[in-house]
Amino acid sequence: MALNSFVVNAGIIGALLVFGSYYVRHYVVMWRRNPQGLPNPPGPRQLPIIGNLLDMPRKHYPLTHTKWMRKYGPMTYLVAAGQPFLVINSYDVAKDLLDKRGSNYINRPRMVMAGELSGIGKATGMTQSGTLWKKQRRYLNKALSGEPIVRRDYSELMIKRATILVKSILDHPENFLWEVKKMAGHVVIEVGYGAIGDDEDGSHNYIDMQIELGIITAKTVQGYWVDYFPWLKHIPTWFPGAQFKRDGLRWGKQFDATRDYMFETVRKRMLSEDQGVSLPSSFVRNTLRDLYSKPPPDAQQLKEDEEAIKCSSFSFYRAGSDTVESVLRSFLLAMSLYPEIQARAYAEIERVIGSCRLPTVNDKGADKMPYIEALVLEAVRWNPPTGSGVPHVPIHDDVYQGYFIPKETIVYNNVWWVNNSTEFQHADVLLRPQDRQLSRDPVYYPNPSDFIPERFLLADDTGSGVTFNKSTLDPCQYVFGFGRRICPGIDMSVQEIWVAIVFILWAFEVKRKGGGKWDTDEDRFTFTFISHTKPFDCDLIPRLDKAKELIEEAYGSLSSPERRK
Known part of the structure; x- marks a missing residue:
């Protein structure tokens, strides 16, 4: 018993010493780098040693960030175990x-669990500069950036997949959310690897x-102790409490194996093209x-x-569909409400368009269907897929509006708040008088x-008609990121949405089905790393027999491999 008590007490003392060293080191370094003694932006009160560690959210980030905003204003600063x-x-x-x-805020944070243990850090959006x-x-920019490139290279594919989507909903309307995901x-998958949905022998289903x-x-980015205390990654996998490391290493092997398999499958077939092997673009x-x-x-x-x-194609494969699926789910829920x-x-x-032909990308444009263009923007705005964005990290110390921002600060952009700001006046009482002229946030979106x-x-x-209101902030200017880290697939995502x-509205009437409470944002959305609607049900009712005939005809014209679902 005495030995056990000694071990426990020694462990507690050791942990306190480690926490304390982080705490002291952080403040000594900050003092040396900030000789003028400039304040950090306002934020919650920090506890000794652990700082704001207990304040850090593990889920529903946008809601917590918005709560801080209402108290601290346009910037909220925290320090958790020495990490600002x-x-x-x-x-x-x-x-x-x-x-x-x-150019300063170009980096990404060190993500020990997601990046170093699980291997997700090689993804384009997560990779450090x-x-x-x-x-x-x-x-990626060469292949995806610019509306002309997207129209030229990917319109045919999108029309084909939209045709398969509405055909699948015709056949199985109860599976509409699954068909949107597919x-x-x-x-x-087709853009990245030229694949249809599984490999030739059927042993790898790319959608699954x-x-x-x-x-x-989603599991790796939810926040682990090892992300705050990186030294924990060195503990043995057999050590009590090391389940996080066992999980991370297992997931990392799965990521690496999938990434290598998909890349090598295309590379080997490409090298065999001269021998008559056909490979899709x-x-x-x-x-x-x-x-x-x-x-x-x-x-x-x-x-x-x-x-x-290999890494850029896998990044596109892994994350390229999340935004589109999220926005389309929001659109369908909105149409039912x-x-x-x-x-x-x-x-x-x-x-x-009428009912005598299918839609095409030539119908796209504010001069042709302005209401549809506005509806797409509203679907993007209503529930931003990444409510807190992917964090940035400055590579140098910075001073902004009299506040000191240390290098290596993990910077989140509260996309959800920009998207939903109505009553905010930046809590002027918390700002210094000389900064109050900068404390106003535009009321971007009433209601x-x-x-x-x-x-x-x-x-x-x-x-007699409508035109775009240029004074209303385009949500694509912030939902897809900022600066040199802006999503390279923005034009492709918007066109696919x-x-x-257009195909869904042309083919179906969306009607609300069942009860449920959908009055508030908390009722509707998950606020997860990629925010989706909560599960909902609706009826998608075919509009016209002629539309059904056109869908069947277009679907029938596709080759058998293309129709694989």
Whole structure:
């Protein structure tokens, strides 16, 4: 008994010494780097040694960040076990720091659980600034960036997948949410790897793999003690309490095996094309062909380039469908809750497209269907897929509006608040008098919890039509990130969302089904790492027999492999 008590007491003392060393080190370093003694932005009171560790949320980040915003204003500063955090609650501040000073706020945080143990840190969106990240961005930007590139290279694929989507809903309307998930997944799989949905022998279903990896990703980013105390990653896997390490290493092997398999499958088949093997166009195939067509680099350079292509394609495969699925779920829920908006949107589709042909991307444009364009923006705004964004990290100390922001601060952008700001006046009493002129946040979206596409529209000069309201903030300016870390697939995602929305509204009337409480944002949305709607049900009723005939005809024209679901 005495020995056990000694071990326990020694463990407690050891833990306190470790915590204390982090605490002392943090404040000594901060004092040396901030000789003028500038204050940090306001935030919750810090406890001795652990700082704000007990304040850090493990779920529903946007709701916690918004609660802080109402008390502390446009910036909330915390320190957890020596690690500084900054939550930005203002679009103007986010633009100033993450965009205008983007060269400083270009890095990503060290994610021990997600990155070093589980291997997700190789993903483009998570990779720290450096050679690998720059190469990944260059490859992805070339393939995905710009509306003309997206229209030219991916419109046919999107139309095909939207056709399969509405056909699948016709056959199995009760599975509409699953069909939306599959469409979003199939598009990125075909763009990335040229695959249909599984490999040739059927032993690897790419959609199922994608879903499983998404579940793992959500687990790894929820916050582990090892992320606050990185030294914990060195404890043995057999040690009591080391389940996190066993999980992380197991997930890392799964990520690596999947990433290697998908890349090598395309690479090996591409190298066999000269022997008559046919391979569909894809990001991996096209980028590798471009790489191999140039004078061969040295072996190390070639290895780095192939690794960058492998990681960037896998990043697209893993995360490229999340935003689209989230927005389409929000759209379907909104249509079931706001039938008058659905009726107005369909009236515009009927006027422009009619019922004698399927929609095409040539129907897209504010000059052709402005209400649909506004509806797409509202679907993006209503429930931002990443409510707190992916964090940035400054590589140098910074001073902003008289506040000191240390380098390596983990900076979150509260996308949810920018999206839902109505009553905020930045709690002026908490700001220093000399900063109060900067304490105003624009009222971007009146009645933010309501689904109102009209907020993006104005009556045109003739009074008989509508035009875009340029004074209303475009949600794509913040939902897809800031500065040099902005999502390279933004144009592709927006067009895919547009195609799916138009096809669904053209083919079906969405009607609310069942009860349930859907009055508040908390009733509707999950506020998880990728925020979705909570499970809901609705009826998708075919509008016209002619539309059904056109869908059946278009689906029948697809080859058998293309129709694989």
